[in-house]
Amino acid sequence: MAFYIVQFLTGLASAASLFLVASGLSIIFGVTRIVNFAHGAFYMLGAYVAFTLTERFSGAFGFWGGIVVAALIVAVIGVLVEMVLLRRIYHSPELFQLLATFGLTLMVEDLVVLIWGPDDLVGRRAPGFKGAIDFFGQNIPSYDLFLIVLGPVVLGVLWLLFQRTRWGVLVRAATQDRDMVAALGVNQKWLFTSVFALGVFLAALGGALQIPRDAVNHAMDLRVIVEVFVVVVIGGLGSIIGAFVAAVLVSELNAFGILIFPKISIILVFLVMAVVLIVRPWGLFGKPEAPARRTPGLTVNPWRPLTTNERLAALAALVVAAALPLVAGNYLLTVGSEIAIFVIFAVSLHFLMSVGGLASFGHAAYFGLGAYGVALLAKMAGLPMIACLLLGPLLGLMGAAVFGFFAVQLSGVYFAMLTLAFAQIVWSIAFQWVSVTGGDNGILGVWPEKWAASPSHFYWLSLGIAALAVVILRIIVFSPFGFALRATRDSPLRSEAVGIDGKRIQWTAFVIAGTVAGLAGALFAYLKGSVFPDNMGISLSVDALVMVLLGGVETVSGAVVGAIVYKALNIWLVSQTDWSKLVLGAFVVLIVVAFPKGIVGTLEALLYRRRKSSSSVSPLLTSRVESAE
């Protein structure tokens, strides 16, 4: 019995550290609607700064003072980030802020290694909380007890702050209806900044408090960010109490789950989230979101198919791209194939996001399913390459059909997180089912047949399929189905009133996107000759999101440009510099500031405005302008 009580308390201690970080994220999201991907980076910075301070200043005062000061320092950094970077892009399309904070995260990961060195840093134990307390023969670390008390204390302070102060009232009002708060004359700028500062402070405090139990290292951010997101979503976005309950729930399920299934930790949080979201689509303590007031897509210039001239231009460009093997060597052609494959992958997600208004955080699942489909068919059934390429993506289709059915019942961030949960479940199956998938050692030897083996042939194959995919998706956009999908995206209520079955339409779109992603994955398997669980991992899903956002989510085919720019730059930087994440992150941040609607989106808007203001623009230029759509 004593064991179970101790295990419960241990779970509570884990929950407390999780809650600190999660509460900050929840507050930031609730008010600013920013999906703050950099939250983990702030957590990590908190730990690094606290490490330096607690090593420098001795004694109990030095330790506890160091922890608090570290959190304050990082909060100031957070304020700078908010004022310099995020303020510029609050009016960008939804999720665009994710791109900015993603860029920051990349930079911080390299920066901490540059500043603090590559080694794992083990900090001091907390003065006064070094030992353990005997509980019927079981030891409980006293630091755990400290955390167990701290969690509810922070919860209480936050509750008082939000319920009993004017600032708290404003924050709650902003959480419910930002526009109304602004209309009532509240200075939103400073409200947002202060909220962001508080959130970052909590993240950094959470990181700093890990010093006595963890090793400070440059991978801390990614370890925590996804888990924290999941906790926030399970609890209900913007709900502090929800975050607390969810943290306890997840930690306790883990503490007791490993007694029965020792391998459960790897997937537990995602299983819990999937179940909670299917049963309670707004999380445990969340409230249904009011229908959006604005349409998510801007309507600066309505979408329209390409004119004949533009089509000819596109065809000419395709011919130019197809001529690449005449000048380029094997390496460039292979890179070209990879870029073409990522164009397919990005446009499939772009279709779901821009046309369907459904931002998936787990799109890599269908890419990976396509890849595994090919690998299993080729290795186990020994099918020829053509058959594999045709049948492999069907695994992506099936996955999308099953998961999409549940996912489209949700919207917004909840939809995004459910897709993430499904992706992680698929990933963990690939990772754990060693006898079929080979686990993380993957499936090797999936090389193309002779006719496609040479780099130029494979490049043409990839380019051809990419062109086909883009054309087909464009045709779908401008088909009656595409119009119905856009209607559902722009106004669910009105589209329902005119007889459109929104959920079924969205489900179909999800399946289409999943199948196309599967096709990209199938080609990818042959390009690399092997398949790994990585091919459906979170980082690939994030890459795809970044490509779409970079291109411009409000365009018809911006993802094509986003994919080419991001992938080419990524490959080139990784090859040329040891600090590729720093440079790539800085580049992403610059792009965000320079092109607040994505590359294609911003160019399009700029040129559209110029065309309107001056009628002297040549017809040729005009056609180019619209081709950027």
Next chain:
Amino acid sequence: MRGYFVGAGLAIAVATMATSAMTTQALAQSEIKIGEINSYSLLPAFTEPYRKGWQLAVEEINAAGGINGKKLVVVSKDDGGKPADAQTAANELVSSENVAMLTGTFLSNIGLAVSDFANQKKVFFLAAEPLTDAITWSKGNRYTFRLRPSNYMQAAMLVEEAAKLPAKRWATIAPNYEYGQSAVAVFKKLMSEKRPDIQWVDEQWPPQGKIDAGPVVQAVAAANPEAILNVTFGADLVKLVREGNTRGVFKGRTVVSFLTGEPEYLDPLKDETPEGWIVTGYPWYSIKTPEHDAFLKAYQAKYNDYPRLGSIVGYQTIKAAAAILAKAGSSDPEKLIAAAEGISMPSPFGEITFRKIDHQSTLGAFTGKTALKDGKGIMVDTAYRKGSDYLPSDAEIEKLRPKD
């Protein structure tokens, strides 16, 4: 418009990358290039000393006149910890840089990905670090050689000591991925062969890098084992040790632990290093052989820092590559294979041989016990174990390894 952008983008890509391709062609014939790939950005704690190690080797080789009179150049690429990116890098090294051979890699799945690439493209690949048994056995191929003692070899070394313990009730803690799984499987198999009386009472599989150490340690303690096998390393190991120490879980129990004696993983623990763990590792401070002294002196002179195990691996990888290139007298992969099979060479750990039968080197490892000295963790009672003594019989390997 889609094609328009594909065209534009690829044109940019061509322009930027063609520059690097041209410089390649301009290179004189007086150089031999080796391509090297590792997870520099993902695992800097291991790969930085590793890089220093191979840079020292390159310097020494060129100071001694290079390889058959030609200057050795190592072109190094980062794989970011992703198998797919490692293949892109491998492709660049082979197609654009025209390297004579590929070397490097740390993670097992990346090692396997590059090994499969090497097999497909018929390129010689000397794997430095990946521990998986598959790379030389079940998924072995004729183009791939491996330097470091494998999972199996390290397990066999530890089993030799562990089997002497009186403990009968064993629990295991290992990261939940291939390395942890196969380390536990081999250890269990070899251990149970030697000691049929042993019971395996609990196993814990925390996700790699994400251990929730408190509950894990508590769960292991609840099974009341007499001894514990640990396979976690890095930040996970720190958390495990801290929780275990505070909760007194290691008290009165022997712990057998993979890799923990390597400075990379032992040094961060500082004064919290648990004492008396049976570990594999690298006690650079207590190795007293002329070969190692020479290496140690050169390393400390160049970097003003002590070597980690990664330094040894990096150093010996390039030394081995150079020895193979010198013996082959050519960069033809078939000749390289012929030269590498059975080649013997000196190393800081004494002479090693690359076996013909499975392309595994006989580089060994040190075993010993952890101890505290001046607030730092060290290994004591150390013994060097030759790799050749801890490999299965040739007949068994014939069964494990596919025919070329």
